[in-house]
Amino acid sequence: MGGINLRSDKNALSDYLRSLYDVKTLPLEEEEELSARIQKGDDLALEKLVKPNLRFVVAVIKDTPAWHHGSVPMDDLLAMGNEALLKAGKRWIPKNNARFATYAKNFIMKDVRRGIDNYGNMIRIPVNVAEEIRKMKYTERILLQKLGREPKASELADAMEVHENRIAKLRGYLLREPVSLDAYNQEKFQEDSDE
Numbered sequence: 001m002g003g004i005n006l007r008s009d010k011n012a013l014s015d016y017l018r019s020l021y022d023v024k025t026l027p028l029e030e031e032e033e034l035s036a037r038i039q040k041g042d043d044l045a046l047e048k049l050v051k052p053n054l055r056f057v058v059a060v061i062k063d064t065p066a067w068h069h070g071s072v073p074m075d076d077l078l079a080m081g082n083e084a085l086l087k088a089g090k091r092w093i094p095k096n097n098a099r100f101a102t103y104a105k106n107f108i109m110k111d112v113r114r115g116i117d118n119y120g121n122m123i124r125i126p127v128n129v130a131e132e133i134r135k136m137k138y139t140e141r142i143l144l145q146k147l148g149r150e151p152k153a154s155e156l157a158d159a160m161e162v163h164e165n166r167i168a169k170l171r172g173y174l175l176r177e178p179v180s181l182d183a184y185n186q187e188k189f190q191e192d193s194d195e
Contacts (some may be wrong), residue, residue: 038089061112071119072115085108088104113130
């Protein structure tokens with residue numbers, strides 16, 4: 001009988017994660033040399049730069065709060081993070097003795113969050129709205145600590161420099177529950193028959 005063997009999938013993921021720890025990080029000078037070669041179109045240099053940083057992708061994913069909800073499988077998040085790492089590797093130009101991982105972190109976080117926003121929810125919320133909701137939650141936590149109580153919508157709006165109606169709308173997105181199409185059709189049928 002065909003199908004997916006979850007045990008072997010978990011083992012494959014574990015083996016992959018274990019293999020990342022066998023790769024040593026590169027010295028800064030070598031990262032800089034590889035970057036110069038990448039800018040000239042050397043794909044082998046890109047692979048040499050990215051491979052030692054694959055375990056950094058895992059660390060960034062684990063530090064992303066939305067990952068803890070488990071709505072997107074780890075292997076999908078790793079694929080998104082690895083693609084972001086490649087994108088960063090193609091664009092990185094060393095400056096001020098900064099490491100490649102420092103530059104790549106924002107690429108990885110952005111793509112992983114976008115992936116969670118796009119695929120992790122039953123109802124897809126546009127990325128810009130999801131970012132705004134994250135900002136609102138963060139601002140709420142800061143105000144809660146500062147005020148010692150839940151902030152009012154007006155206080156939150158002032159802190160975020162938005163209109164109070166926007167706060168109500170964002171909170172509405174958080175409260176929205178999925179509705180069964182059958183329930184919607186039944187409700188619509190009832191409204192039509194009442195007329």
